[in-house]
Amino acid sequence: MTFLFLLVPPLVAALVAVVVRPYRALVGWLSALLSLVPLAAAILFARQIAAGLPAPTWGIKLDSMGLEDFLRVDSLTVLLLLCVTAVAALTLFLSPGLSGESQYDARQLRRYFVFVNLFIGAMLLAVSANNVGLMWVAIEATTIFSAFLIPLQLNKASLEASWKYILISSVGIALAFAGIVLAYFDFVSLAGRAENALNWTVLSAAAPALHPEVMRLAFVFLLVGFGTKAGIAPMHTWKPDAYGESPAPLAALMAASLFAVAIYAIIRWKAVVDATLDDHFTDNLLIMLGMLSLVIAAFSVVLTTNYKRMLAYSSIEHTGLICLGLGLGPLG
Incomplete structure (x- = not known):
């Protein structure tokens, strides 16, 4: 379940930016607020690792494919997740149209929030992947x-x-x-x-x-x-x-x-x-x-x-x- 809180919010934020037309500042603020969810998930993972619990994993029970632990978080992964989620949250709160630069029009801002959320989601997937191929794709x-x-x-x-x-x-x-x-x-x-x-x-x-x-x-x-x-x-x-x-x-x-x-x-x-x-x-x-x-x-x-x-x-x-x-x- 924690993996869902880590990876799904950026996709939801990107989808909202695609669907809501014309762009409104609410879209940007929603993206910024949703970025706090992966940060909370990363902190939860860090607490699990610090407590000495087994590395959290997620996968699909297909014996022929070997995908039982498709995603995995260990001590090194946690450090990267904390870095990426913290910087992503700060970036979104300081994004154009919110607290940052203001020289962009509504069309440019909409494109920004679609792709910056997908960009963040891809980085989180790359770090949490326990599969070499999935990491490369991300x-x-x-x-x-x-x-x-x-x-x-x-x-x-x-x-x-x-x-x-x-x-x-x-x-x-x-x-x-x-x-x-x-x-x-x-x-x-x-x-x-x-x-x-x-x-x-x-x-x-x-x-x-x-x-x-x-x-x-x-x-x-x-x-x-x-x-x-x-x-x-x-x-x-x-x-x-x-x-x-x-x-x-x-x-x-x-x-x-x-x-x-x-x-x-x-x-x-x-x-x-x-x-x-x-x-x-x-x-x-x-x-x-x-x-x-x-x-x-x-x-x-x-x-x-x-x-x-x-x-x-x-x-x-x-x-x-x-x-x-x-x-x-x-x-x-």
């Missing part, structure tokens, strides 16, 4: 939904930024898909079955028996793919333009939540690959990209005067720090 959905929000005013600069974001992110997510396919077929060849091959819990348990060279190549694809979504250098080039042309609340939501969701996917895959390789391959890659991100962000931020572009470079720097910390392990 992260790809964040690209689609946010691409409609960047050019909210439909001017030339914002359209160019949106297309740049779509093209670069789509290439990245395609590379991540290639990495998932490699890991999937490696598991199937090992286990001799396809059931649960995309289940995070099962895949993590089988990680020590997977083929090291296959998983090494898979991680390269996955790191470049999800790293593109996170804005890790040198795959960061979409970020300054996308943030600069976005409505301010969307730029904040992307900076605080979207990159965290992509990093979350990298952390999950790093744990699997580390159990397979038992060496410092993933650490070395993350340290290298983390240092590159820090250097590029530090030099680029002093050359811009646009605050939202500064936010983009700050996000790239934070991504670099996280990668550096992950690569250094206990030292980070």
Whole structure:
């Protein structure tokens, strides 16, 4: 039931924004109030985990499909859920037409509240998914939904930024898909079955028996793919333009939540690959990209005067720090 309170409210808010014509401020306030429900659900999940209770799961009882724990919340998931839901609530209360920017017309505001709620819902699904395929689909959905929000005013600069974001992110997510396919077929060849091959819990348990060279190549694809979504250098080039042309609340939501969701996917895959390789391959890659991100962000931020572009470079720097910390392990 808690999963319903986590995932359904953004869909309800988006549906209301679609149905109510013409747009009224009540639609925006309803979206903002409904955003408190997933936040409450995330807090409830956190209390369950802190109390030492089993990780909450949700699934479908189909033995042939292995979907018994399609959704799952553990201690790492809870941290991301609290981050995404808290930032989403703040973003919606400070959205255009409510407490934030006021230069948008009713048509633009309606489109904003439809897609920002779908965007938030996709991020929550990506974090709570216990299925590799579902996580990939949800992260790809964040690209689609946010691409409609960047050019909210439909001017030339914002359209160019949106297309740049779509093209670069789509290439990245395609590379991540290639990495998932490699890991999937490696598991199937090992286990001799396809059931649960995309289940995070099962895949993590089988990680020590997977083929090291296959998983090494898979991680390269996955790191470049999800790293593109996170804005890790040198795959960061979409970020300054996308943030600069976005409505301010969307730029904040992307900076605080979207990159965290992509990093979350990298952390999950790093744990699997580390159990397979038992060496410092993933650490070395993350340290290298983390240092590159820090250097590029530090030099680029002093050359811009646009605050939202500064936010983009700050996000790239934070991504670099996280990668550096992950690569250094206990030292980070």
